[in-house]
Amino acid sequence: MLRLPPPLLMLAAGVVQRVVSPSATPSRGRTTVAVALAVASASLAGASATRFRRSGTTVQPFEPEQASTLVTTGANALTRNPMYVGMTGLLLAHAAYRGSWRALVPAATFVTFIDRYQVLFEEQALAAKFGAAYDEYCATVPRWLDVRSVAAAQSG
Secondary structure (H helix, E strand, O other): OOOOOHHHHHHHHHHHHHHHOOOOOOOHHHHHHHHHHHHHHHHHHHHHHHHHHHOOOOOOOOOHHHOOOOOOOHHHHOOOOHHHHHHHHHHHHHHHHHOOOOOHHHHHHHHHHHHHHHHHHHHHHHHHHHHHHHHHHHHHOOOOOOHHHHHHHHHO
């Protein structure tokens, strides 16, 4: 199966958002929400990427077997996929800025595709590489976000 880099898929979804949603002048409220969501999303993804680099492990999505360390702290204590959550947040910010419900469809398509193809591929490789430690991590930290994420953020 042809694999495209997740950032490229996110950009493609953003282009589709523009195509399917009418151009409108955003309100101050929509702009504020979009900027706040974009900053939070970029910060989450960036913090995770930085932690991966500082840990000396790969951020390459097509080479998860090259991971040298299982990163479970920082943003990765909130979600097992903070970079993908961050990309999704950027798409949601774009939809909010555009003020279009239709712009949510490409964001949902991105999440579905990443979840079913990329994340499963990565999880299989990480489970094979890190065994019980990865299983324990999966048992305590959600794939995306849920109430455990909120609890981890409050305790962190």
